[in-house]
Every structure is written in C-alpha cells, then in structure tokens.
Amino acid sequence: MVAWDLNAAVTSLGDGGGAVTAMAAGELGGRQVTASGHGDGRMRLWGPRGESLASHRAGDPIVAVTVAGRAVAVSQKYDGMKDLRSGVRLWDISTGKQIGPTINDHFQGIHGLAFGRLGGHDVLVTGDGGQRVRVWRLSTGRQTHSFHTGEIGGIELLACGELKGKPVLVCTHLDASLRVYDLATGKRRKKWDFSVRSPDDRGAAALVAGRLGDVPVAAVAHAPWGGDVVVRVWNLDDGEIVGVLGAGEGGPIRRLALAELDGRPVLAGADDGGLLQVWSLGPA
Template identity: 70%
Template sequence: MAGADTETGRGRSISRRAVFGGAAAAAALAVSAFTILRPRNDTVRPDDVLRQDGRPMDQPSSGSPSPSTASPTPTPSDESFGTQIAASEPLPGGNGATTVLAAAGGIVVCGTPKGVVFAWDLGQTATRIGDGGGATTGVATGGVGGTPVLASGHADGWMRLWSLTGQSISSRKVSDPVIAVTVTGSGKAVAVSQKYDSMKDLHSVVRLWDISTGKQIGPAITDHFQGVRGLAFGRLGEDDVLVTGDGAQRVRVRRLSDGRMTHSFRTGDIGGIERLACGEIKGKPVLVSTHLDATLRVYDLATGKRRKKWKFSEQSPDDRGTTALVAGRLGDAPIAVVAHGPWTGDIIVRVWNLDDGDTIGVLGPGPGGAIRAVALAEQGGRPVVAGTAEDRTLRTWSLGPA
C-alpha cells in the first residue's frame, strides 16, 4: 500500500522480503563514471602491512604488478536478490576498519582510520592509493579536467586528489577537520570542513573548499545549530548542491559553485535528522533522510515538501539508529539502501522501494562479520550493494535479476 505507515501496510511489505547474508555501516556514494582502474606496482596482498620498498605511498614501486587472484564473478543479472557476487582479498592488517566507502561504476574506494585510501576494480585485488594523513572522513571519485581522480578528506584537515594509479595530484591542508568530499559532474573537486566543539559551541563553522587550488568557496557558514547532522551532495536544476541538516531539524541547500544558500526548510520537531542522501523520483530531485524516530522520509528537494514517511519496522522506534544511507535506482524504481544499526540487535541492510515504501530485500549478518561501510556500485551493467566487513574484505551482493 503506497505511503502506508500502518502496521498492516508495513507487515505486508516485510512478509515479501527475503533475508540473506551480509550487514552494513557507514557509506558514501559518488555519481561519476570513469575508466577502469589499472593495478599499480604496490597492489596489496593480505600480508603486505606496509610498502616493502621504502618509497612514499604516492610513488609507484619498481617491478611489475602482481596479477589478481580473484576468481571470475557471475553476472549479477543472473542472481537472485542477496546473492554474494564477489569477494576480494582482505585489506592488509594495521589500517583499521573502513571508515568511508564510495563507488562509481565498477570502481569502489575506501578510507581507513589510519588515513590510508584503497581502491578496487570489483572482483580484483585492492590497490593502495596513498596515505593522506589523519583518519579518512570522505572519499569520492570522478573526473577533473578530463582526468579520472580520487578525492580524499581527513580529520586533520588534509584534502587530497590522487590519480587512479596512486600518484598525488594535489595536497592541501585547511585549519579545520574535513567532513566530506565530492567530485561534481562538472568536474570540480570540493571538500567540506567543520569547526565544532559540542561542549562549548551552539553553532559550528562550516567552509567549502576547492581541493585543486586550496581556495575557500564562498563565505564561512555559521548557522548550523549543534553542528551538521546529515550531509549529502546532489543536483538541483543546473547546479551541483550541498545539502546539510542540523540539530534544529533544518535542511539547507547550497550551490557548490559559490557556497550560497538557495533555500532551506524544516523537517519538523519530532525525530531529529540522522542521515541524508540525494536521489530522484520520476525525474524530480528528492532528499531521502533517516531520523531518530526510526523513520525513513522523502522530501522534494526544490520545495522541501515531504512526500513520504515510513517506519523502519513494527518495532519502531525501538529499532532507531542508522549507520549508512545511499540512494539510487534499480531499473525504473528509485531505491534507498539503509544500514540499520539499532542500539540492540544485529546490524542489517534494508533496500527500500521509494515509490511505495516496500522493502525489496534485507541483507542480514553473514560471513566476515558486520559490514562497516556500504555503497551502491555497478557490476555487469547492474547495480549491486558493495560493503566491507569486519574481516576487511570487500563483498558485493546482487539486487536481483534484471
């Protein structure tokens, strides 16, 4: 039943879902496609904790790249929902669990608490891109000036651009922690920083940065009450935009070109904002959000009018708490992939149909432990869910037959 918030409507939705192996946590999603990643000379293997030749992380080592040992993967369109399609070799130890994950086409990139950035061509061995400094807080991929790049942001203020073979293109440092990065469809790499101390500040100071030049974009933003609560990058008309929420349940939309706010709206006083993602329904840009009252909502991005609202499950709000949110498409259907991490119980991933609120399927705990990051990627021409587990292995799952 479209738009149903009733227990009956949600019960019908859950009765149709299937539960498969897998679980999830944090995520990021890039929307630009680029060329296939080629292995560089320091392709990592499970026992390679550090580079063995003593060279800096952003310089290639000598010798020939080692061939991948990953086995061929089935075509995702031939698999039922939740079928594991591929599993990479584990990341080397000593880097910590994945903090952020992003995907563009068949390329998936991740960052770690040690500031190390890795990339995969799905089903292949991970490539160590480089060490950007403090904990990695954002990764993105796309094209800048016609060149495929990977952007990374870090908790110590570093923001960097890398080639897909690991060479450093740009390395800039700002005074505040970077909280997100993106590569826009128009070919601009942008970082978002925030200065905020919850013990003494009512409002944070947010700034936008051009990663290539290190220059600030627009004026400082000082009106986020209790800091940024939820952040997403999207497209509105002809503009690439940044969408942020705050502790007062206010959403702001800003142009990335000049940092100017185009409009704002409130989501209401009940159920604070957790996470935001930009998507599209029937050709119109929308904002998808999760809230502290255990609801998934959809807003018209241009007007702020709420379109939809659904409970997570019959246990809501007792199952409140999310660790990841990504929006995309599955065929003609707009979807959201939500990693639910309730205070009690297992982390699971629900895939929602945003047209009617039905749960297409659920990925539950499985091999490798709870997944710590999740993204929507593409494999064999079909969208797949990609995630990294506690065992530092990248796995992908089918979203069902074509």
C-alpha cells in the same frame, strides 16, 4: 588508503598522515581522479595510478569530499562539549582556496550530509540538530534555500535521489523513520517506519539512494539499539521492502554504495574492519 574496483584492489594511495574521513572518485579535467579528506584537515587529489595531483590543508577536519565538475571538500569546526553551533566551509581541493563564506549556524553541528543535483547545478545538502536542512550550490559555496523537517525525530543521515523525475532528499530520522522530501520545496512526500517498535528500534548506520532499473530505491543499514545491523532495500515509490540482505562474515555494515558489476546492479557494503561485501540486486 587503497582504492578498489569491485573485483580487486587496484592501487595504494598516500603514505600515512591524518585518518581518512571521506573519499570520492570521478572525472576532473578529462581524467579520472580520487579525492580524499582527512581528520587533520588535509584534502588531496590522486591520479589513476596513485600519483599525487594536489595536497592542501584546511584549518578544520574534512567531513566530506566530492568530484562533481570540480573537486570540493567540506570542513567543520565543532566541539560538542563547548560549541552550540559549528563552522562549515567549502574548499576547492585543486587550489586549496575556500569557496564562498564560512557558515556558522549549524545548530549542534552537521547531522547528515549529501551531494546531489538541483536545477542543473551540483549541490551540497546538510542537516543539523535543529531539524533544519540547507541546500548549497557547490560552484559558489552559497546557500540557495533551507527548510525544516518540522516533526519529532531528528535527522540522522541524508542521501539525494530522484522520484518521478524530480530531485528528492531521502532521510533517516531518530524516530526510526525513512522519509522523502522534495529537494526544491522541502515538502515531505513519503514517510515509513522501520518497525512497529518505533522509536525504540531507531538507529541507522548507512544510507544510499539510487535506482534499481526503473525503480527508485534507498538502501539502509539499520542499527537498532541492542540489535544486529540489518541492510534493507526500500522501494521509494511505495515503501515496500525490495530485499533484506544478510551481513555474512565480518562486522556490522557501516558504509553502503550502489554500483554495477558485469552489467548487474549490486550493493557494496563495508564494515569497520575493512571487509568489503557485494550483494547482487538483480539479473544482468
């Protein structure tokens, strides 16, 4: 693994092992750390110079990690060929101990996953194949509430954001739509189609939500069947397209992140070949 800033590669992490499935960076105990999750169930913490701070193994593949007050990993046991529901567990990466009970009712496994804030608490949000969204408190590993999207079009990707001062869940769905739900109540607040070809234009490869100045936005790498991946930035207030970003050199964009570079808002994207691209979203 390599940890990057937006100017250069800064350090190499690890010495092989299971494939990296998730990474996150943040502050833990007053120092900057990087968390990594792996396909063999390994969950790790790294210091700013690449030194190993913790290494533990869950019994199942790690599907997500976060550093939000504490370093947490999410594992999932699921075989799509034989399992109807998956087993999902939360872990404290620093200690290797499980947080809360195992959750065994994600129908057809996790469909979309995001970390966010709700009511002053760090939360995990998951979707499943039954169009059900669950919200979990990271401190306890317990579910606080759930809701169904209740419409045609299964959940693809999830991201947490804010709209008019309230926490929201931004989703892409299999009917080629982008939707916004109130995270506390589950009430749908917005819905827009990716194109007039819906649902034949379905498919999203990456999603991220944040702000562009005072404007709440979502960036979507849209991957229509049989077409090229296109990155669009949406204004979540009115559904207008802020910009359409060309992929440039390299392959289709599969990962997105909103960041800041030299005081200027940027969108970073990575393809399957490891090429990192950065687009400016406005003046500094």
